[in-house]
Amino acid sequence: MNQNLKVAAIHDISGVGRCSLTVIIPILSAMGIQVCPVPTVVLSAHTGYNGFVMRDLTDYIDPALAHYKQMKIKFDCIYSGFLASDEQIDHCRDFFNAYPNALKVCDPVMGDNGKPYKTYTNELCNRMVELAAVADIITPNLTEASILLGEKYPTAQLRTTEVKSWLVRLSEKGPKTVVITTVPLADGSICNVGYDRETNTFWKVNCDYVPRHYSGSGDMFSSVLVGGIAKGDSLPIAIDRATSFTELAIKTTFSYQTDTRDGIIFEPCLKWLTDYQVLRNFKTL
Numbered sequence: 001m002n003q004n005l006k007v008a009a010i011h012d013i014s015g016v017g018r019c020s021l022t023v024i025i026p027i028l029s030a031m032g033i034q035v036c037p038v039p040t041v042v043l044s045a046h047t048g049y050n051g052f053v054m055r056d057l058t059d060y061i062d063p064a065l066a067h068y069k070q071m072k073i074k075f076d077c078i079y080s081g082f083l084a085s086d087e088q089i090d091h092c093r094d095f096f097n098a099y100p101n102a103l104k105v106c107d108p109v110m111g112d113n114g115k116p117y118k119t120y121t122n123e124l125c126n127r128m129v130e131l132a133a134v135a136d137i138i139t140p141n142l143t144e145a146s147i148l149l150g151e152k153y154p155t156a157q158l159r160t161t162e163v164k165s166w167l168v169r170l171s172e173k174g175p176k177t178v179v180i181t182t183v184p185l186a187d188g189s190i191c192n193v194g195y196d197r198e199t200n201t202f203w204k205v206n207c208d209y210v211p212r213h214y215s216g217s218g219d220m221f222s223s224v225l226v227g228g229i230a231k232g233d234s235l236p237i238a239i240d241r242a243t244s245f246t247e248l249a250i251k252t253t254f255s256y257q258t259d260t261r262d263g264i265i266f267e268p269c270l271k272w273l274t275d276y277q278v279l280r281n282f283k284t285l
């Protein structure tokens, strides 16, 4: 196993509210992977808080990439997330192009609960399809999957055939692997689902319902997934690892009844990641 994996993480950094880089860096570090942050925007707190202040770093990303190329830095994975402007789509594509051998992951962060985040314009949402198209793996939630497909956000539970169709149609846009998070199925279960086009396999991992919505859950799930795949997990095992860790941390948080905007209390759970568990809770979809 490669003990010197480097991930370029193109995400925002939010001072308060545990999301994006403040979640991704500790998680990937706990998994033994070096994170090289490429901040897209600095916020005092994530966009779920009123009155946050932000500084857009659009003009930072290109020169940072130029520096890395000049230094001949090698990245094993390029992992994009929350973006601040549509130009940043081009900058992420430049990163992807500069490292053709790297694993290219696009978490098409755009919204949740059927609504786009406050800073996301229609143009930025429309252009996210272009970035998703050139990634190897995408990890939308249901809101983001519906935006990428131009579908209405589903308010009812989904049948297995519908979920499979969404996965395949997203993959037809470009990415070989598609993972959709927090999907309510018609049998009453909630699961994270995945599709691998090359082997034409569909996977699911069920999770317990917790009646709260915490910010940063998607970032947590995707970063564990990225870490698992980068270290050699199969797709179902990586989905299982990401689901198990996120569920553990969310249940821990729920037990303390904290403000949901403050995010997931994952710090006491990090040891679970360093132990690198063997997992078996995945099923075919």
Ligand code: PXL
Pocket: 012, 014, 019, 020, 043, 045, 046, 047, 048, 082, 109, 117, 215, 216, 217, 218, 219
């Ligand atoms: O977790 C997604 C996310 C990332 N970054 C910022 C956010 C959010 C969700 O609200 O506001 C700044």
